[in-house]
Every structure is written in structure tokens, then in C-alpha cells.
Amino acid sequence: MKWVSVMRVIWILVVVLLASCSNLTAEGGDTARVLRVIDGDTIDVLVAGQEMRVRYVGVNTPERDETCYADATAANRRLVEGQTVRLVRDQSNTDRYGRWLRYVYVGDTFVNRTMIEQGYAETVLYEPDDRFYEEFARLEAMAIRDGRGCHPTGIFNDGSTTR
Numbered sequence: 001m002k003w004v005s006v007m008r009v010i011w012i013l014v015v016v017l018l019a020s021c022s023n024l025t026a027e028g029g030d031t032a033r034v035l036r037v038i039d040g041d042t043i044d045v046l047v048a049g050q051e052m053r054v055r056y057v058g059v060n061t062p063e064r065d066e067t068c069y070a071d072a073t074a075a076n077r078r079l080v081e082g083q084t085v086r087l088v089r090d091q092s093n094t095d096r097y098g099r100w101l102r103y104v105y106v107g108d109t110f111v112n113r114t115m116i117e118q119g120y121a122e123t124v125l126y127e128p129d130d131r132f133y134e135e136f137a138r139l140e141a142m143a144i145r146d147g148r149g150c151h152p153t154g155i156f157n158d159g160s161t162t163r
Helices: 002-026 069-080 111-117 133-146
Strands: 030-039 042-047 050-056 084-088 100-106
Touching: 030 050, 030 069, 042 084, 050 111, 069 100, 069 111, 100 111, 111 133
Parallel strands: 050 100
Antiparallel strands: 030 042, 030 084, 042 050, 084 100
């Protein structure tokens, strides 16, 4: 009987240990505090005492002079303003403007995904950063079908999914 109890305890410890290890390595990333929301897909953060500009990977939102810019920026602001975020890299570290390219999480909320689901961002493939491209494209198709966010304005109807 003791042997069964000991094995049960060992089994529970192994399961707990494996579960905690998978959480640590599944995404990783840097923790940062959001200082400013620039627009629908860009934020300024403080990470390790350094201010960095972060561009969301896999999404694109309207620019300052375009229809739905204010709505997309407000949606992003509701998700991240003043929050502590986790910034996860795909393949590329920075874009041509020196901005960090990252997937952004607030707790369990995947901000890039949420912006697409709500219709405030379109899916864009920025090679080689394609980890969530197919998932994002499926979510965007649903947002288009349901007329969510910016889609009814036609702002994303440029016929291109790459940049």
C-alpha cells in the first residue's frame, strides 16, 4: 500500500513539474509596461528600464489619415493602455524602422488575435514571421462575414495580404 501512495505522489509531482515547464517554454517573451498607445498596431513600452517601440506582428490597422484609424486606436487602447504585457518574438527582432516586432499578451488575452477578431485589424503576412498567419486569416474571414469593426468601411479591401 505504501508503494502505491509513493508512486501516486511521484506521479502528481511529475505532472505538475511538466505542466509548469511547458508554460515557461511555450511562449517565453519579455515583460513590459505600456507607456503609450501610438495607433492600432503600435505601442511604446518600458522593458528592463529601456523604452522600446513595438509593432504587432501579423496585423495591420488603419493609418492616421485613413478611415477607422480612431476606432482601431481606441480598441488597442482599451486592451493595453497602462497594462503590463508579455512581448513574444516570432522570427524577426525588428522592422526597418527599428521597432520591435512582437506578439502582445495582456494576461491571457492575445492582443494581436483580439484586434483581428474584433475587426479592427487585418491579417498581414510579414515574412518570415508567420507563426499565427493561418489562424489570423480564419479569424479575419469571420470578422468580415460578421461585419465587425472596420471591415464595413472597406478600409482593408486593398487585395493584399503581404507587406
